[in-house]
Amino acid sequence: MDLLRFITAGSVDDGKSTLIGRLLYDTDSIKVDQLETIQKQSKNKGEGEIDLALFTDGLRAEREQGITIDVAYKYFATDKRKFIIADAPGHIQYTRNMVTGASNSDLIIILIDARLGVIEQTRRHSIIASLLQLPHVVVTINKMDMVDYSEEVFNSIVEEYSKMAATLNIKDVTFIPISALKGDNIVNPSENTPWYTGDTLLHLLENVDVVSDINFSESRFPVQYVIRPQSEDLHDYRGYAGKVLSGTYKKGDAVTVLPDGIESVIEAVEVHGQEVEEAFAPQSAVIRLKDDIDINRGDVIVTKTAHPKVSQDIEATICWMDNKPLVAGNKYLLQVQSRRVRCVVKEINFKLDVNTLEKHENISEAALNDVVHVTIKTASPIVYDNYLSLRANGGAILIDETAHTTVAGCMLN
Amino acid sequence: MPLHKLDYLDLLEAESIHIMREVAGQFERPALLFSGGKDSITLVQLALKAFKPGKIPFPLVHIDTGHNFPEALEYRDRIAEQTGARLIVRKVEDTIKAKGLKEQTGKFASRNALQSYTLLDTIEEFGFDACIGGARRDEEKARAKERIFSVRDEFGQWDPKKQRPELWNLYNGKISKGENVRVFPISNWVELDVWNYIKREGIELPSIYFTHEREVIVHHEHLVALSPFVRVDEDDVIVKKNVRYRTVGDMTCTAAVESTASSIDDIIAEINKTNISERGETRIDDQVSEAAMEDRKKNGYF
Numbered sequence: 001m002d003l004l005r006f007i008t009a010g011s012v013d014d015g016k017s018t019l020i021g022r023l024l025y026d027t028d029s030i031k032v033d034q035l036e037t038i039q040k041q042s043k044n045k046g047e048g049e050i051d052l053a054l055f056t057d058g059l060r061a062e063r064e065q066g067i068t069i070d071v072a073y074k075y076f077a078t079d080k081r082k083f084i085i086a087d088a089p090g091h092i093q094y095t096r097n098m099v100t101g102a103s104n105s106d107l108i109i110i111l112i113d114a115r116l117g118v119i120e121q122t123r124r125h126s127i128i129a130s131l132l133q134l135p136h137v138v139v140t141i142n143k144m145d146m147v148d149y150s151e152e153v154f155n156s157i158v159e160e161y162s163k164m165a166a167t168l169n170i171k172d173v174t175f176i177p178i179s180a181l182k183g184d185n186i187v188n189p190s191e192n193t194p195w196y197t198g199d200t201l202l203h204l205l206e207n208v209d210v211v212s213d214i215n216f217s218e219s220r221f222p223v224q225y226v227i228r229p230q231s232e233d234l235h236d237y238r239g240y241a242g243k244v245l246s247g248t249y250k251k252g253d254a255v256t257v258l259p260d261g262i263e264s265v266i267e268a269v270e271v272h273g274q275e276v277e278e279a280f281a282p283q284s285a286v287i288r289l290k291d292d293i294d295i296n297r298g299d300v301i302v303t304k305t306a307h308p309k310v311s312q313d314i315e316a317t318i319c320w321m322d323n324k325p326l327v328a329g330n331k332y333l334l335q336v337q338s339r340r341v342r343c344v345v346k347e348i349n350f351k352l353d354v355n356t357l358e359k360h361e362n363i364s365e366a367a368l369n370d371v372v373h374v375t376i377k378t379a380s381p382i383v384y385d386n387y388l389s390l391r392a393n394g395g396a397i398l399i400d401e402t403a404h405t406t407v408a409g410c411m412l413n
Numbered sequence: 414m415p416l417h418k419l420d421y422l423d424l425l426e427a428e429s430i431h432i433m434r435e436v437a438g439q440f441e442r443p444a445l446l447f448s449g450g451k452d453s454i455t456l457v458q459l460a461l462k463a464f465k466p467g468k469i470p471f472p473l474v475h476i477d478t479g480h481n482f483p484e485a486l487e488y489r490d491r492i493a494e495q496t497g498a499r500l501i502v503r504k505v506e507d508t509i510k511a512k513g514l515k516e517q518t519g520k521f522a523s524r525n526a527l528q529s530y531t532l533l534d535t536i537e538e539f540g541f542d543a544c545i546g547g548a549r550r551d552e553e554k555a556r557a558k559e560r561i562f563s564v565r566d567e568f569g570q571w572d573p574k575k576q577r578p579e580l581w582n583l584y585n586g587k588i589s590k591g592e593n594v595r596v597f598p599i600s601n602w603v604e605l606d607v608w609n610y611i612k613r614e615g616i617e618l619p620s621i622y623f624t625h626e627r628e629v630i631v632h633h634e635h636l637v638a639l640s641p642f643v644r645v646d647e648d649d650v651i652v653k654k655n656v657r658y659r660t661v662g663d664m665t666c667t668a669a670v671e672s673t674a675s676s677i678d679d680i681i682a683e684i685n686k687t688n689i690s691e692r693g694e695t696r697i698d699d700q701v702s703e704a705a706m707e708d709r710k711k712n713g714y715f
Contacts, residue, residue, distance in 0.1 A: 028688075031693060034693065073550045075550070075603045103580040104582065211417065211418055224431070225438045229468065237467075243427065270465070272462040280417040282419070282427055282428075283423070283427050321578050338435070395581040396583070397583050397585060399587055404588055406579075409578065
């Protein structure tokens with residue numbers, strides 16, 4: 001059994017909570033006592049029906065205001081697969097939350113209200129999905145019951161969305177007509193849409209290929225921690241612990257340690273203290289090298305495949321996530337995997353309108369939720385990949401030097 | 414090329430080990446909170462694997478409420494010895510005396526809230542900058558909102574509105590002096606994952622997780638073990654039942670479940686069948702109010 005991480009996107013009225021509620025409910029993931037609690041709370045609020053959103057809104061302030069403030073993670077499983085849902089708020093002011101939730105998702109479900117078709121929100125979510133390079137996009141056209149399960153309505157929305165997607169560099173798109181409320185095409189094929197012969201949503205979620213999204217050809221292994229027991233029996237043991245971000249590592253592989261470019265050969269690959277034939281993404285492993293060289297946390301071990309970039313001058317698309325605006329010329333810490341270096345955001349090249357994809361130039365500041373393209377200079381070289389070509393090693397964060405908060409998510413290029 | 418496919422337990426394990434190593438790499442003085450319960454037992458196993466063949470590079474810390482199951486304490490000491498990790502125990506009892514704290518009163522008075530005082534004192538005493546805990550997001554709705562690296566201020570407070578966005582697999586553990594980070598490596602595991610992992614790894618458990626006969630008070634739908642810490646009232650119904658524990662907390666506020674499960678396989682079968690959540694079935698303290706857990710966490714609870 002494997003694991004799929006996905007995010008749902010849509011505004012509150014699109015039925016996002018109902019969809020999550022239905023997936024959880026229909027897979028027996030909501031327990032009796034949890035349902036009872038929600039029922040009680042629904043009564044307290046004076047509502048007639050069970051409010052499934054209460055299941056996803058975990059904070060007092062969220063329940064009081066009836067809005068989702070922050071990303072919540074929900075879990076369910078079927079016989080085939082386990083699922084982690086990043087339930088991100090859909091409001092415009094929460095672009096950063098969507099970026100957060102989408103950053104570690106393999107798939108995004110975009111909800112469209114069948115009565116409204118493609119709206120600004122749909123476009124925004126699709127642009128973010130494309131910026132973050134989510135491998136799979138599932139467009140669920142919801143509330144089909146409200147449009148008499150009309151094939152024409154479905155087809156025209158598919159056409160409208162496809163036209164837009166073509167301009168966005170979105171790869172794998174699937175369309176499903178659903179009613180989250182009534183359960184059409186969620187778990188079981190709907191009799192109301194005999195014209196639809198595609199997968200149900202759950203079937204698609206269970207079968208979408210996640211492994212093929214992992215890059216096994218370019219090997220990246222950032223060192224997180226150096227294991228040196230220095231005990232009597234392991235006097236000379238020196239193992240580099242980290243996670244294989246992409247590719248594979250085998251005993252005998254010639255490797256280069258970046259950014260310094262030191263070369264060596266793999267003496268052994270270990271997973272949980274056992275020597276293994278090879279380690280592959282996304283395993284956590286330990287690599288031992290033949291030569292006794294100085295390697296520290298933050299260094300990246302690569303094999304003789306295409307190498308990552310090593311540079312101090314970086315361009316990146318960033319989503320600004322802090323209330324304090326980004327001002328060109330400010331210094332921050334840039335964290336790429338386990339490497340953290342000082343940097344200066346030299347220039348804001350342009351701001352990307354996440355509704356229209358238009359580029360606005362001559363920008364000197366970026367505010368909360370802005371997506372901007374920047375030029376960064378780092379104090380020492382960092383090892384990274386273009387986010388578009390190797391997602392696993394192309395993401396980074398900016399950290400405020402004094403407040404220590406994470407102020408931006410960066411897609412390096 | 415061989416098929417590079419990992420089972421979900423391998424995926425969860427790889428992620429958790431990555432987090433453990435980030436803690437060791439980013440912090441000066443981390444600690445692992447260890448109660449002898451199944452979640453923190455899983456953490457110990459993950460830590461062992463993360464740093465093999467080296468030892469776990471941080472101590473195990475137990476905040477002892479004084480209301481523990483003796484079986485869990487015995488287990489705690491034995492595991493600490495086996496792993497060679499340093500075990501630090503600090504007692505809520507001592508904090509109560511030293512600070513003149515007022516204990517909860519009433520039928521199932523718990524020291525859950527007071528535990529935070531001892532924890533914060535312990536963090537200060539040893540200068541811990543990171544505390545690894547076994548909380549899972551599936552346990553409770555406020556937990557579902559918590560980051561894997563959860564920054565706490567010098568009062569140990571969690572402010573859900575000030576959480577740092579957590580992107581990709583990048584964790585920001587930068588803090589100021591006095592602050593600390595609570596790290597939850599098994600955030601993405603659900604109860605059944607923990608049990609399946611314990612089974613796969615052949616991890617030993619305290620005996621209270623398996624069926625045994627015990628005298629319990631029947632309180633609403635909960636079965637609370639008879640112990641020196643629980644007040645027995647005249648109208649209390651005391652019965653002998655075959656029970657096991659689904660979670661190990663305090664004897665005062667952790668309920669047992671009726672069970673015949675004597676092996677991990679039996680337990681997994683029972684959990685697969687049950688329609689009640691872990692916390693709903695066993696934790697009396699969570700049911701005080703809608704936001705009981707959120708409120709405790711805001712005050713420094715782990």
